[in-house]
Structure formats: C-alpha cells, structure tokens
Amino acid sequence: MIGSAAATALRLFAPMGVVAVPRGYCFVVQHHNGHSRTMSPGVGWRVPLLEWVCARIDMGERVLTYPPVPVITGDDRAVNVAVTVRVKVTDPLRHAASGMDGPTAVHAVATYVVRMIGADLTAHDMLTGPGFLAARLQAGMQEETLTWGITVLEARSTVEPAPHLRP
Incomplete structure (x- = not known):
C-alpha cells in the first residue's frame, strides 16, 4: 500500500521537476532555505515543491x-x-x-558617471575627446555594474553642444 502511494506521488510530481532551459539563457533555481543555484542550457531537474525557478537570465550581449x-x-x-x-x-x-x-540600472549608472566625468572636464574637452570620454565612461560603469553581475563590454558616447551653445 505504501509502495503504491509513493509510486503515485512520484508519477505526479516527477514531471513537475523537469526544467528545459533554452539556449542563451541561464535559470536561477532557489531552494526553500534560500540557497540558490544556476541551471545551464539543456534539460535539468529541480525538486518539486522545494525548489523553484526565481529568475530567467538572458546571457547574451545586449x-x-x-x-x-x-x-x-x-x-x-x-x-x-x-x-x-x-x-x-x-x-x-x-x-x-x-x-x-538591468537596462534601467545601467542607464542610471551611465547618467551618473557621465555627469561626474563632465564636472571634471571643460566643454571643449567633452566635444573634442570622445575616445577619452568613452574610456572613462566604461571604466566608471564597470566598477558599479560588477556588483550586479553585469560586465560592460564597450561604452560609446556622442557629445553635442546644448541648444544655446550652437551657432
């Protein structure tokens, strides 16, 4: 009797534990005690009712x-x-x-870093040195975003004079 109840429970809950992770994604699985682990692309297993997928992360470049x-x-x-x-x-x-x-947080950091860099430079330096600005921007953003698990691969900037400075 107990064996048949266990077999029935296994038949009911086993399919709930199968997780298919698409290519280019990573799933974060959280256990009820707070421990987390990642699942790579492919077919994986989680313990039903004790673990759940708490995040589906796109691992591609954006x-x-x-x-x-x-x-x-x-x-x-x-x-x-x-x-x-x-x-x-x-x-x-x-x-x-x-x-x-991710995109909202990166935008906030980019705005903050650009304004901090701008406070150190003149308008002429900002308008004539886009490579220098981009390098400082990438370095400044990298420090902030690493704590969120995000890496800045490249940063580019386009600088234009404010409307009242245009000829």
Missing part, C-alpha cells in the same frame, strides 16, 4: 542606447551626451540577487 542627457561641465557650460553601452550578464546569481532591472 546593446543599450540611451537618449542624450544634459551635463554641466567644469567650466559651467552645458552639453548633451548620448550613451550606447554593450553589456553582458556574467554572474547570473549576483544579477538575480540584486533584483535590478
């Missing part, structure tokens, strides 16, 4: 383009800086634990 933000430079002039960033999730457990929306 190109994020943000509209221009106004920046006040060190010589009290205004420029508009548009940022394009290429990012990739490198630590899915950290990314899932952070609870951050």
Whole structure:
C-alpha cells in the first residue's frame, strides 16, 4: 500500500521537476532555505515543491542606447551626451540577487558617471575627446555594474553642444 502511494506521488510530481532551459539563457533555481543555484542550457531537474525557478537570465550581449542627457561641465557650460553601452550578464546569481532591472540600472549608472566625468572636464574637452570620454565612461560603469553581475563590454558616447551653445 505504501509502495503504491509513493509510486503515485512520484508519477505526479516527477514531471513537475523537469526544467528545459533554452539556449542563451541561464535559470536561477532557489531552494526553500534560500540557497540558490544556476541551471545551464539543456534539460535539468529541480525538486518539486522545494525548489523553484526565481529568475530567467538572458546571457547574451545586449546593446543599450540611451537618449542624450544634459551635463554641466567644469567650466559651467552645458552639453548633451548620448550613451550606447554593450553589456553582458556574467554572474547570473549576483544579477538575480540584486533584483535590478538591468537596462534601467545601467542607464542610471551611465547618467551618473557621465555627469561626474563632465564636472571634471571643460566643454571643449567633452566635444573634442570622445575616445577619452568613452574610456572613462566604461571604466566608471564597470566598477558599479560588477556588483550586479553585469560586465560592460564597450561604452560609446556622442557629445553635442546644448541648444544655446550652437551657432
């Protein structure tokens, strides 16, 4: 009798434990005690009722383009800086634990870093040194985003004078 009940329970719950992870994704599985693990692409197993998939992480590269933000430079002039960033999730457990929306968080960091860099430079330096600005932008963003499990692969910026500075 007990054997047949166990077999019935196994037939009911075993299919619930099979998880198919698509190519290019990583699933974060959380156990009821808070321990987390990752599942790589392919077919995997989780313990039904004790473990659940808490995050489905896209492991591919993403190109994020943000509209221009106004920046006040060190010589009290205004420029508009548009940022394009290429990012990739490198630590899915950290990314899932952070609870951050990746594109929104990266945009906030990009805006903050561009404004901090702009405060140190003149408007002329910002307009004539896009390579220097992009290198500092990538380095500054990398420090912040690593704690979220995101790596900044490339950062590009486009600087234009503010409307009142245009001839």
